[in-house]
Amino acid sequence: MAGDGMRRPEYGVPITIEHCYLPGNVIVLPGVRIGRASTVSVGSVVKEDVPPGCLVAGNPARVIWVIDKDAVECFQRAGGRRALEITRPKVPSAGEDDIKGLMQRLQRLEVEVREVKEELKRRME
The missing domain is CATH 1.20.5 (Single alpha-helices involved in coiled-coils or other helix-helix interfaces)
Structure with a gap:
């Protein structure tokens, strides 16, 4: 039956998007917080919290570059949802x-x- 999904109750969890950059085709799942000054790459699927000051990309989105290291450390000390796997290009x-x-x-x-x-x-x- 067409439109059957609209007759059932819907449940959602709020997402928090702080001052950050989200381009097109980004999917943010319910309950996720995207930290201040973070950037999400095009087409990424954000399943877990993004710490402030990071660049994330992929499906699922992973931290690939730390823009502001101090912000990430504060996020981890505050009990961020996951341990970050950070890979950085050679400098x-x-x-x-x-x-x-x-x-x-x-x-x-x-x-x-x-x-x-x-x-x-x-x-x-």
Whole structure:
């Protein structure tokens, strides 16, 4: 019977699309969140949450490029739905500015690790 599907109840789960880029022919399944500043490739099927600052592509969509590494780490710490499998193209050797930036980031991470250790010690007492 034509149109039979319209007579049954429909159930849906909201999707959240933050400020990001979605081109044509993208399918986003119910309950998925696409993070801020992310890009979804043409024709992708997004089945799981997309962290902020990433490029995803494929069926199912997978992270193929990290635009903003700090945003992805925050997403994972906040309990993102899946562990990310990230593959990055080979990048030429880092210049002096890149090394300074990496050192600053490493120092921030060391401070964060120290704070987490202190908090865990306090909780164990």
